[in-house]
Amino acid sequence: MSELISELDAAGMHTPVEPVDASHGILLYLEEVSVTFDGFKAIDKLSLYIGDGELRCIIGPNGAGKTTMMDIITGKTKPDAGRVFFGQTVDLLKLDEPAIARIGIGRKFQKPTVIEPLTVLENLELAMSGAKRLRGLMTTRLTGAEHDRIAAVLEQVGLLEQARRRAGVLAHGQKQWLEIGMLLIQEPRLLLVDEPVAGMTPAEMERTAELLRSLAGAHSVVVVEHDMGFVRSIADWVTVLHQGRVLAEGALEDLQADPRVIEVYLGDDHAAG
Amino acid sequence: MRLPAWLLSDRAGLALLAVLVVLVLVVPALNLLVPSDHPLHLSAYTVTLLGKYLCYALLAISVDLVWGYMGILSLGHAAFFALGGYCFGMYLMRQIGARGVYGNPDLPDFMVFLNWHELPWYWQGFDQFWFAALMVLAVPGLLAFVFGWFAFRSRVSGVYLSIITQALTYALMLAFFRNEMGFGGNNGLTDFKEALGVPLHADGTRTVLFGLSALALAGGYLACRWLVSTRLGRVLVAIRDCEPRARFLGYRVERIKALVFTFSAMLAGVAGALYVPQVGIINPGEFAPLNSIEAVIWVAIGGRGTLVGAVVGAVLVNYAKTWLTGALPEAWLFALGGLFVAVTLLLPQGLIGWLRRREAAA
Structure with missing residues (x-):
């Protein structure tokens, strides 16, 4: 029975989380990372640095390796070679997905993935308890402090009025915000956001841009996005991925003038947009 | 004594518990206190049968x-x-x-x-x-x-x-x-x-076993x-x-x-x-794959993800099984299969899910 109890606890956190050491101004390091799937080089010696508090957009054609890069950072895929560090000290390649989530890396999926049968409030409660020991999950009540934190996040993502509604009945944009709220309540240092505005109305896009901009500073935010208008509205610094490598980095205006970038990616989109 | 909120809001569960309390009081009384020639007398066979249903219901849960x-x-x-x-x-x-x-x-x-x-x-x-x-x-x-x-x-x-x-x-x-x-x-x-x-x-032992099954x-x-x-x-x-x-x-x-x-x-x-x-x-027949599949069918029929539905499904299906295997033994498996197909097509949420939906619509 005592084994069971320790198992119960192991379902929660192993050790208290140390604060991430970003003293050199860089929060996330990817160095010479490569991964191959069945002979196809999805990521090819990719090196990328995300600054502390930075808002970075990553663009690139389909198959450029954007999602694979996210998978590597969040522990879903282990690379064949390279180093991935969170701050100065944390080797992300030694951790699995839950451990990486707990040290402060939140991942927003492309498709809104909120738990539809639960209310907005319950979704946030679920996210808040992510780092709890199992014993802490054996309760049906919220403490006052937890309630306040949930309310603060609800306000931040603009879902205060929706708190008691089932997540399944929310509009598409609201679901995306709720998912971002679920990440925020875990107080991550780094937020990885995969195509947040796909399928959103212009008004929703504008709100999302505002939200993401407001997060930079307190958090580092990495946004993978196809929509150029949206990228222009949020990021000062953009990385272009192509065939698993960084093709170019810079301000969006400069990149749009870069012939290499135009050739692989921006050309069509630019002409169309 | 006040009931905790998680139980208070569970009306179906409270109804189930009430039914179990009534059964625990009534079934032994009808078996032990009512003379065996009286029409209300419950035979030891019936008491055991009911106890079996309750065990199946726990499996279904x-x-x-x-x-x-x-x-x-x-x-x-x-x-x-x-x-x-x-x-x-x-x-x-x-x-x-x-x-x-x-x-x-x-x-x-x-x-x-x-x-x-x-x-x-x-x-x-x-x-x-x-x-x-x-x-x-x-x-x-x-x-x-x-x-x-x-x-x-x-x-x-x-x-x-x-x-x-x-x-x-x-x-x-x-x-x-x-x-x-x-x-x-x-x-x-x-x-x-x-x-x-x-x-x-x-x-007396049979009624006690029945009571223990209800308690479990x-x-x-x-x-x-x-x-x-x-x-x-x-x-x-x-x-x-x-x-x-x-x-x-x-x-x-x-x-x-x-x-x-x-x-x-x-x-x-x-x-x-x-x-x-x-x-x-x-x-070893209890390990037969069919038994496990039947348990899943009880839950599907009662309504998965409701707990109460599992109990309802287990009792109803097993009652039907008792009755049909007596009346038309070779028809039982066809009936069970047909029931499963019908519920999947017509009541994908099971009986309890269907009742809840009707209630919500009304």
Whole structure:
């Protein structure tokens, strides 16, 4: 029975989380990372640095390796070679997905993935308890402090009025915000956001841009996005991925003038947009 | 006394508990106090039959916990039920003592028949009630934990997991059929006389077993209801509906799955242990894949993810089975299959889900 109890606890956190050491101004390091799937080089010696508090957009054609890069950072895929560090000290390649989530890396999926049968409030409660020991999950009540934190996040993502509604009945944009709220309540240092505005109305896009901009500073935010208008509205610094490598980095205006970038990616989109 | 909020808001559950309380009061009274020639008299057969239904209902709840709330379609839950049954059956075998056909005070009849001279090591301790009761929980729980630990860590899920659970119960059935296993082979364990010094065939014992089954069902229901109303319950729903999300929120999904699966197997074990003294036999047929599939059908018919639906489904389907296997034995499997198809097509949420939807619409 005592084994069971320790198992119960192991379902929660192993050790208290140390604060991430970003003293050199860089929060996330990817160095010479490569991964191959069945002979196809999805990521090819990719090196990328995300600054502390930075808002970075990553663009690139389909198959450029954007999602694979996210998978590597969040522990879903282990690379064949390279180093991935969170701050100065944390080797992300030694951790699995839950451990990486707990040290402060939140991942927003492309498709809104909120738990539809639960209310907005319950979704946030679920996210808040992510780092709890199992014993802490054996309760049906919220403490006052937890309630306040949930309310603060609800306000931040603009879902205060929706708190008691089932997540399944929310509009598409609201679901995306709720998912971002679920990440925020875990107080991550780094937020990885995969195509947040796909399928959103212009008004929703504008709100999302505002939200993401407001997060930079307190958090580092990495946004993978196809929509150029949206990228222009949020990021000062953009990385272009192509065939698993960084093709170019810079301000969006400069990149749009870069012939290499135009050739692989921006050309069509630019002409169309 | 005030009821906790999680129970107070569960009207269907309160109704179920009320029905169980009434049954516990009325059934023994109708059996023991009403003379046997009176039309209201309940025969010992009926009391036992009702007790059996309650054991099936507890098995159904254990299936619903893992399937309805955590999304694990176990097609092998009857294995845990049967293991619990065997553990308690071993205790009952040891209580026969020298009253067996061969009159051997140390060995059960089938071992004498096999020409064995001493009790195998894994039968030691089963003459003690407390030890057998502990094993009723420990054996199914341990198997489920080991199975779950490896299966969930390897991230086996969906239909593949269902197939493995089916293979598990099938393998156990074949193993228990073997005489060398030391569990009575084909015939299983039977010819029980008494438990805790009380004769099993007495009317009073049967009503007590019925009452214990009702108590176990109520306890199992309350435990599961509480569990799904805690934060852990919401984690289970998250695992069911979007496992990657739960994992990327920091939950160790495979451990939580293994633990809840273990708890569910223990409930199934208790159900089996209460079932065996009432039916008077446990044999390898209880491991038959069909039994596990039937349990899933009960839950589907009652309404998965509702707990109460599992109870309703188990009782209704088994009542229909009792009636139909008496009236038209060869039609039963067709009826069961037809019922499953009809419910899947017409009432995808099961009976309880359908009732809730009607209520919400009204």
